[in-house]
Amino acid sequence: MSHLSPSWLPALSEAVAAIHTPAFPRALLAFINTSLAFDCALVLGYSRSHKPIYLYDSLTEQRQVLFEHYLHQSYREDPFYQAVQSGMAPGVYLLSELFPRFFTKSDYYRGFYQNTGWHDEVGIISRVNDEVTVVFSLGRLGKHAAPGQEELATLRQLEPLLQNLCLQHWGKLSGELSSAPPDQDNVKARIDLAFDSLGDMLLTRREREILRLVLLGHRSREIGERLGIGEGTVKNHRKRAYAKLNLNSQADLFLMFLNHLITLDNGRQA
Template sequence: MPPSPATDTLSLTAAVDALHGSGFPAALVRLIQQQVAFDCALLLGVGLRPVYLYDNLHHQRALLFDRYLTRHFSQDPFMQALEQGLGAGVWTLAQVSRGRLDPEYRHHFYQATGWQEEVGLILPVRGGLTLMLFLGRLDKRSSLSRDELARLEALFPLVHSLCRQHWREETPRLARSPARSDGTDLKGAVEQAIASVGGDQLTRRERQVAGLLLQGLDTEAIADALGIGSGTVKNHRKHLYAKLNLHSRAELFSFFLNHLITAPAGAPP
């Protein structure tokens, strides 16, 4: 059943209010959910590699970090279609795969995660930056109807405009390895990536705690290094995990590796 105009207005207002803040992707997804019901959303920036920007995954979420972002993205039919010139718009899996879905990718992604229905919104926001917003349904839901697809297509210009506004000056860390000369200080690049992990989503102290976690320090060692209590360290860790939507140190390492690959050379922390 389509949402009421009042619900539409509230969701749109929330998305506009969230522009240029860390809560914008979640507000955008909630706006779309008012038009079409789906179980999962994943937002990526696309360069030579995809880079994680946002998700609301709950089922088999570790596969996103352990498999998709590190290995299987090149088999994704949406990524393959984008490389071949797929334009802006709303696209279904059937349209981009043309019935020829890679068996290995089907096994490692769709069967493993339970995604049965997938729609991709291709959102070029400026030169050199395209976003891909994936909307998925798990096996308990019915297939996307023509009416639902039409609602998504009608909403697309608004979503596209909001994304262009949000990322007009903000620079997501795209997953493309910067060209480095042989003389580049790799140690310096790693240290810089550690210092800037999480970007403006985290406070300075939270970035410090994240950096020390990435270096393998335990709670007591971090407390000693920063001159704070172990309880304070635990609170900072809890908050930074929540802000980055992480649940373990393993996910933090995966998040950092993606950031390390994509952080621009010479960018300030």
């Protein structure tokens, strides 16, 4: 494993010590970084019955694309998501090994890769239980060339160890609720911010207002009376909002809101 940096052993020790703590994803990525250089990372849990669940990120550009678009809609076009759904075996993969030739012309490529600035990606697929597969997406920006064969060979040698660490930490992970970024304080303020920003890249102000009242337990007639509009108009706004967010029911809306609240970026409160 000649491509490991001298810091690999302390980094591994920190990752092991962080198992079952919120610090684990960051610590494990620091260990991975001793064998493979990357600029930013995204860690998600994929399952067959739920939308992706957020576990960790260190995105540096257009981070809102992840929370307001990818996690609710465009994830279906992600080659790594598609690979997991098709039964791809756990392991280390290059994005170029998965996507078709026309991928760079797709809406997903333009909407995620070009917005985040990623030029290349290495993915680590880790099956942690019968329901959930954890995927590490390691992005490279312009300053890093494509991963070298020696880097990939080293990472693939480490892959059984990485799989075991992921199993220890995420073995009981369900496919429903996301993990929170650190330092989440002031619950009331965060809930208000989550209501105000729910779907803010996709919904109109009126649609967001109506979904807030739905989440607070109000029926269409009550919402119409509050807002001074007809019940039918409320239902039409609600239907359009559900379509934009790819929701089928009020239960889907509630789960989406919980995940939005949990993963809300603290920086947006400034």
